[in-house]
Amino acid sequence: MDLTARLDAMEAAIKKPSFRQSSGKANEINYWIFDYPPEKELEVRERIEYMKNKNLKDNDEYQLVVFDLYDIIINFLERKNFVEKCCDFEKKRGFGRIVKAVSNSMKVSESDSLIVRYIQENTPENAIVFLTGVGKSYPLLRSHNVLNNLQQSYLRAPVVMFFPGTYNEQELILFNEIKDDNYYRAFRLVK
Template sequence: MMAGLEERLDKMELAIRKQTFRENSGRANEVNFWVFDYDPKKELEVRERIEYMKKKNEKGTEGFQLIVFDLYDMIMEYLEEKDFVNSYGRFEKRRGFDYIIRAVSTSMKMNEDDSILIRKIVEQTPENAVVFLTGVGKCYPLLRSHKILNNLHQSVLKASVVLFFPGTYTEQELILFNEIKDDNYYRAFKLVK
């Protein structure tokens, strides 16, 4: 039986504080990639807890840096920097949303090991850090969770990573919003059950 959200968040917070969590010695000595899944209806509670943990970590007493990347915000920043937001609106009206998904994916190299998002995450993650990836639900269908996880596995990122996933993760499949199955294999571990 799965514990309640608050209890799971407490356990997660305790887990990331442990030095062994940050030693990058997961199963078969892989980099530690973790998925914290939760009921999508609890999104705001999860966001509040992450913000609380981030502020608490800023005091510098934890022994590591907590770095939070909201994937949706990163995509929007890129599109705004390139002044693509208005263009994509016009393209969507003429060519449809599937065209926008392909255009954004191509522009940001989403399917490549060195995608724009992966490079930013690697460049902005200091030594001795724990990385939280958020905003997965807001990104759908522009970005699929498996792309980020698989591309990060190929990167030189040396930090432990926690992907906050609004849905269910069975260690076999990700089911976004408890409705949309992703039929890819993941090398990530469920952080707290």
């Protein structure tokens, strides 16, 4: 199935009441991954924006909420006045140290991750959550950290992570090159 057909099928799938009511692989709330060729990023972004605008106009039984993970990171850094400090720190210590410093300050690998808390606090009742910006966030944020922490914290809405790469219901391969060795309890949305 080509990407346009998969996006059409995904849009139809989330509109079904059963999508919002069924449980995930281990009886938790739904977690879905929509993988796509990385070179199709702009097409996917356009469709998500279209769906979000359409949801605002339609009388759907749910609210589509889109969280760009990269924007969450940048907003955090700006609020803390860390952006300029990060640039200086990178010059002195290197990019690897910035990744570690940002991850630590946002508690990315912990159950009380600031990203997960932000998503929880900004997700209304009867919502479907779209997570975007996975590719833009790498290597500051690894998608498995967000998924694992969301699953542990119980988010009251189905989650669809848009993933620029490949997901085979066992492993994620970012940009079809960077393999993540973590196991995921998420369904692949539209094969």
